Amino acid sequence: MHGLESLLLNVLFIIIFLLFIPLLLEINSKMLFNPTKKNWIINFSASLGIILCILFPFSIIDGYIFDLRWVAVTIGGLYGGVTTIILLTGLTIAFRYFLGGVGVGATVLIGIVLMFILIAIRKMFRKSSKQKKLLVGTTVSLLAGVWALFVSIIIFDISFNAFFVFLYLILTFMTTLLVIYIYEAFQESQLINQRVIKAEKMEIVSHLASSMSHEVRNPLAVVRGFLQLMQVTTVSEKKQREYLSLSIEEIDRATDIIQNYLTFAKPSPENAVRINIEQELKRAINIITPLANINRIHIGTKLESCFILGDPQLLQQCLLNITKNCIEAMPNGGELFIETYKGNGELMIVISDEGEGMTKEQLSRLGEPYYTTKGREGTGLGMMAAMQIIEMMSGKLSVTSRVNEGTNFYIRFPTIEKQA
Incomplete structure (x- = not known):
C-alpha cells in the first residue's frame, strides 16, 4: 500500500x-x-x-x-x-x-x-x-x-x-x-x-455594412436626383437654393451615419482629458434646443459641477444621440429632463422623456446595430454608438421604459478630482 x-x-x-x-x-x-x-x-x-x-x-x-x-x-x-x-x-x-x-x-x-x-x-x-x-x-x-x-x-x-x-x-x-x-x-x-x-463578429459587421450601405445610399440618391434635376432642366434661383439646401442636409445625414459607425469601431478614446460634465451638458442642450423647440418640447435641467475623464467630442456625440432619440420619441411634445448627481465616487446622469416608450422586447434589443424603433427613418447606429462611447469611457448605461409613459436613461461615470 x-x-x-x-x-x-x-x-x-x-x-x-x-x-x-x-x-x-x-x-x-x-x-x-x-x-x-x-x-x-x-x-x-x-x-x-x-x-x-x-x-x-x-x-x-x-x-x-x-x-x-x-x-x-x-x-x-x-x-x-x-x-x-x-x-x-x-x-x-x-x-x-x-x-x-x-x-x-x-x-x-x-x-x-x-x-x-x-x-x-x-x-x-x-x-x-x-x-x-x-x-x-x-x-x-x-x-x-x-x-x-x-x-x-x-x-x-x-x-x-x-x-x-x-x-x-x-x-x-x-x-x-x-x-x-x-x-x-x-x-x-x-x-x-x-x-x-469570430462568426458573431462577422455577423455584426455584415449587418453594420448592410445597414450603413442602405442608409448612405438613400441620401446620396437624393443628392444625385437634385443635381440631375438642376442639370437637365431650367429652375429658378429660389428652387436651386432649395435643392442645394436639401442636398447639404442629406450629405450631413450620410456623414452622421458614417461617424456613428466609426465610433462603434474605434477601440478607445484618443483624447482623454478632464471634463466638466455640467459644461458639456449645457453645450449639448444648446445644440439640441432648436430641435426641441420645433417639436414643442421643454428641456428641464438640474445640473451640478462634476469632473470625469474622457473625450469631450465623443461625450458630446453620445449626449446628442440620446437626447435626439428622446426628442424624436415625443412627436406630440412633452418634457425632456436632464439631471445629474454624484456619490460614492460616481456621477449619475439621468435623461428622461415623456415619449412613446418601449416594450420589454424593444428594450432588450436597444443598441443592436440593425435594430431601430423609428422604422425606415432610423438605423440603430446612433444608440449603438452612444453605448460604445459610454463603455469606452469606463461608464455604465441602464435604461428603463414603459409604453406611453416615457424612457429613462441612467449613465454612470467614475468621477475624478477637480484639477488644482
Whole structure:
C-alpha cells in the first residue's frame, strides 16, 4: 500500500503542474503573459512536477527508487520543443544524481533514450488529431515505463512483484491518457469558442455594412436626383437654393451615419482629458434646443459641477444621440429632463422623456446595430454608438421604459478630482 500511496501522490503532482497550471495560463496568458514568459512558466511548472515526483517515490531498495517522473517528462516534452525536452531530461538526470544511489545510472540510460524518442516524434505529435495524440502519448509513456523496468531488471538485477509492475504501468497509462485528453479537450473548446466569437463578429459587421450601405445610399440618391434635376432642366434661383439646401442636409445625414459607425469601431478614446460634465451638458442642450423647440418640447435641467475623464467630442456625440432619440420619441411634445448627481465616487446622469416608450422586447434589443424603433427613418447606429462611447469611457448605461409613459436613461461615470 505504501507504493500505491506514493504513486497516487505522483499522479496528483502531474495533474497540478502539467495540467492545471498550463490550463490556467492558457486562459489568462493573453492578459498577463507574452508567449515567451508563458513557455518559461510552463517549463518551470513541469520541472517542479518532476522534482516532486522524485522526492516522493516508492523505494525498491536503498538507493533505488521508482516514481512517475517519466510520465511528466513525456507529457512536457511532447507539448514543448527541443529545448523543453533537453531541459526536462537534463533536470531529471541532474536532480537524481544529486540524490545519489545506485539508481542514478538507470536514470541516465532511460532519460537519454526517451529524450531521443521525444525529439524524433515531437513534430508528428503536434500535427496529429486528438485521438492520435492520445495513442502516441500513452504509447511513449508506456514504453518509457517498460524501458525503466527492463533496465532495472536486466542491468541492475532489481526484482519486482507482479502487483507493483501492474500498478506502475496502469498508473503510467491512465495518468498520461487523462492529462492529454483533458488538455486536448480544453484546446478544442477554446478553438470552438474562438470560431463562434469570430462568426458573431462577422455577423455584426455584415449587418453594420448592410445597414450603413442602405442608409448612405438613400441620401446620396437624393443628392444625385437634385443635381440631375438642376442639370437637365431650367429652375429658378429660389428652387436651386432649395435643392442645394436639401442636398447639404442629406450629405450631413450620410456623414452622421458614417461617424456613428466609426465610433462603434474605434477601440478607445484618443483624447482623454478632464471634463466638466455640467459644461458639456449645457453645450449639448444648446445644440439640441432648436430641435426641441420645433417639436414643442421643454428641456428641464438640474445640473451640478462634476469632473470625469474622457473625450469631450465623443461625450458630446453620445449626449446628442440620446437626447435626439428622446426628442424624436415625443412627436406630440412633452418634457425632456436632464439631471445629474454624484456619490460614492460616481456621477449619475439621468435623461428622461415623456415619449412613446418601449416594450420589454424593444428594450432588450436597444443598441443592436440593425435594430431601430423609428422604422425606415432610423438605423440603430446612433444608440449603438452612444453605448460604445459610454463603455469606452469606463461608464455604465441602464435604461428603463414603459409604453406611453416615457424612457429613462441612467449613465454612470467614475468621477475624478477637480484639477488644482
